[in-house]
Amino acid sequence: MNRKALAAAALLLATGLGLDLGLGAAVAADKLKVGFVYIGPVGDFGWTYQHEVGRQMLVKEFGDKIETTYLENVSEGPDSERSIEQLARAGNQLIFTTSFGYMDPTLKVAKRHPKVMFEHATGFKRDKNMSSYSGRFFEGRYIQGLIAAKMSKKGVLGYIGSFPIPEVISGINATMLAAQKINPDIKIKIIWVNTWFDPGKEADAAKALLDQGADVIMQHTDSPAAMQVASERGALAFGQDSDMIKFGPKTQLTAVTNNWGPYYVERVKAALDGTWKSEDTWAGLKDKMVVMAPYTNMPDDVKKMAMDTEAAIIAGTLKPFKCPIMGQDGKEVECKGGDALDPGQVLGMNFYVKGIDDKIPGK
Amino acid sequence: MELLEAIILAVLAASTPLLLAASGELLVERAGVLNLGVEGMMIVGAACGFAGAWATGSTFIGALCGIFAGVALSLVFALMTLGLAVNQVATGLALTILGVGVSGLIGAGFVGERISTAPRLYIPGLTTLPFVGKILFGEDAFVYVSLALVIAIWYFLYRTRAGLILRAIGDNHVSAHALGYPVLKIRMFAVMFGGGCAGLAGAYLPLAYTPFFVPGMTAGRGWIALALVVFASWLPGRLVIGAYLFGAVSILQLHAQGWGVGVPSQLMSALPYLATVIVLVLISRTRSGGSTAPAALGTVFVPDR
Incomplete structure (x- = not known):
């Protein structure tokens, strides 16, 4: 042996x-x-x-x-x-x-x-x-960025990333672009755990971020561990994918939740009717594929700002990736979609915006 | 200093489940049995531990449930490999798959439930000492138990007659049998002990680490515990070093990212494993030939009746 x-x-x-x-x-x-x-x-x-x-x-x-x-x-x-x-x-x-x-x-x-x-x-x-x-998860992330910047006392946000793929990076950028609107000097600390699901590791990452001075935790991993750590430490946090209010009744500000049911019903119906064909669907708050969990644990003015922003995104009057957008090098990012980045630029996003003091791993 | 204290606390917490599971497995392997089902026993321990603590509100009862579940699953292993002399590797792997399934079944009703975290030691005057207070006197019981366990195992293996017999069985079960020692009975007790340790290690996760249960929450820690036993070259002292080293590297890589150290995070995530591999290489180089593995490890023993 x-x-x-x-x-x-x-x-x-x-x-x-x-x-x-x-x-x-x-x-x-x-x-x-x-x-x-x-x-x-x-x-x-x-x-x-x-x-x-x-x-x-x-x-x-x-x-x-x-x-x-x-x-x-x-x-x-x-x-x-x-x-x-x-x-x-x-x-x-x-x-x-x-x-x-x-x-x-x-x-x-x-x-x-x-x-x-x-x-x-x-x-x-x-x-x-x-x-x-x-x-279009970044729409929700944008709202979270606004709330986070308002609620952070130290001006340091903690972000737990899973893998540095465009979906996650666009979320980080949307968060920062929004947060900078409230506080131009806001800082973000990003820790990649290189897994979608490992409650222990997610908790460790949350602890590390809090220990390093962050006071609002955001995550792009799948378990409620970070929420629970933040709740234990008396910090604030955002849920991810699901409403995680159970794990932090006094901690969760809101959560970007995913609502796939209506889409699945529509596609199965098409398959049953024989009308199914290959398509590209990219839906957000407007089509309710992305739904914000109730806004909690924040003062009324912040809550109102969040709701107004949500309404503006749904109405199409506010675009999270509105040009001009500055890259980390201080140069303006090419704007392919008229007044905002086009879907291809968002779905393939592999750069950080100005103000993020970090590097995308492996880049 | 505050940050250093926080890091050390996090390292202790991250290392404890590894140390608990690995010290049990070390004893099992010293008896010549290779139980690869640590991950399975851990996850069942996690599910049952949570269930017990949720039902009674007591961390202690939760931990007992975890131990009991680990022992129960290890008895399946003992029945197969010792009773029926089935291949240990295959049985161990099957045990893991079984454990993951069973824990999902047991835990299904508890997903989304919360319990309170295991209480931490508090000694007035000592716990409040700056820096060392919380680290030495402010842990949860699991941390102290894991260290006591390793010391007990060391004492058992090297300072008691029973430990000597157990090691003899692990090295040469035919001779031990010829001397009249009940090889299978002793191995069964060892396997049960290992199961209890793995169950306790699993229970640590929902009871003290992240106080909720989600399926698959052990996330490969059982496999790391197995690797740690080899890393420690079957010596309890090195096991402690290995477990804490592994915990330290996995916590420090998270902090390094927060500080913006310019190393790709993918590489940093691989560091704990890389460290294990490197130490394995170093150990095998410094030892002149031969391994310290129990000679009869993983081999089936059928007594001639």
């Missing part, structure tokens, strides 16, 4: 592979079979939980006209391709893959199964049988 090889295998497992727990579903004819691939456990009370809420809405809406299956805890990369392939082979006709890192695996499987319809969340690649959909 080679003990060292085993230790290496253990390390590999610790760092890389997740364990997928499949839920098998019996095959039944003439029902539309809909499959979901989740990055975390359905009970993460964050990202995956919200997709699960959407799936349950489908079940309620369509009853026995459809049959849904989900695979949870599927790690990004090769593991996910196997899982998606498995769903396609099991006869699922519509498959939702719900994490950024599933993009290329989904595309590969989509090419192999031209008759199966695929829907990939938060990516930018599409095909004849592969749609993409995402939320």
Whole structure:
């Protein structure tokens, strides 16, 4: 028995592979079979939980006209391709893959199964049988930035990032652009945990940010750990994906929550009617794919400002990425969308705006 | 100084579950049994620990439930590998998968529930001392228990007759059997002990670290505990160093990011693992040939009746 090889295998497992727990579903004819691939456990009370809420809405809406299956805890990369392939082979006709890192695996499987319809969340690649959909989360982040700058006494915000992908970076930028409107000298400290879900690590990151002087915590990871740490320390925080008020009744200011249900219902309906085609959906506060949790633990004037901003974003009179926008180097970012950055610039964002005293990791 | 104190407190908290799980596994491996199911036993311990604390409001009962759950799952392992002489590696991996599933099932009803954090020690006059007060006298019970556990294991292994027998079984179960020692019985107790430690380590997470339960919350810590045992070359003293080193690197990399140290965060996240690999290499270089691994580790023993 080679003990060292085993230790290496253990390390590999610790760092890389997740364990997928499949839920098998019996095959039944003439029902539309809909499959979901989740990055975390359905009970993460964050990202995956919200997709699960959407799936349950489908079940309620369509009853026995459809049959849904989900695979949870599927790690990004090769593991996910196997899982998606498995769903396609099991006869699922519509498959939702719900994490950024599933993009290329989904595309590969989509090419192999031209008759199966695929829907990939938060990516930018599409095909004849592969749609993409995402939320304009940065709209909510912009509102959070305003609130954070108003509520921070020390003028230091703490931000827990998962991976430095455009979705997360655009959130950081939107937060800062808004915060600078209130306090031009506002500082932001960013810690990347390089995972979407590890409550212990998220808690450690929150502690580190608070210990380093931040007094408002924002996160782009999936568990309520940071909220709970902030609540223990008497700081303020924003929930993520789900309303996390339970974990910080006196701590949560608001949360950018994701509401996938209506979109899922619409797409399944299209698939049932035979009108489904590959599309790119990018919806925000206006279409209620992004919904703000109630504004709590803040004075009335801040609350009013937040609500007014939300209304202005919905009305289209306020654009979070309104030009001119200065990059970190102090130069103006090219404005491709007229008076604001165009969707491509936001969905592929890989720069920090001026005022962020940090570097995007690996850049 | 305040920041340093905060960092040390965070390091102690991050290292404790690793130390608890790894010290149990160390004893198991010293008895010649390789139980790769630490992650599974931990996560079940986390679910049951939370359930117990939620139902009774007591951290102590929660911890007991965690230990009990870990022992229960380890008995499945013992039955398979010791009773039926099944391959230990395969059984251990299966145990992890089983544990993740079972914990999700047990914990499903508790997602979104909250409990209060484990109480911390408070000694008037001592805990309020500047700098050292909180670090030495202001921890939760788990931190003290984990250190006491390692000392107890060291004492057991090197200063008691029973420990000598256990080590003998781990090195050569045929000879130990020939001398009349009940190999399988002793191994079963060792496996149960390891299960209890893993369960307690798992329970630490929802009881003291982040006081709520979410499925998969151990997030690979069981595997790190396994690697730590090798890292420590099966010596309790080195295990403490390894666990705290691992905790320190994982906390410091977060702080380094906050300070804006210009190293890519992906690399920093890999640092704890990188440190483990480097130390493994160094250890194997300084030792002239041969490993200190228990010689019978992972091999099946079927007594000739």
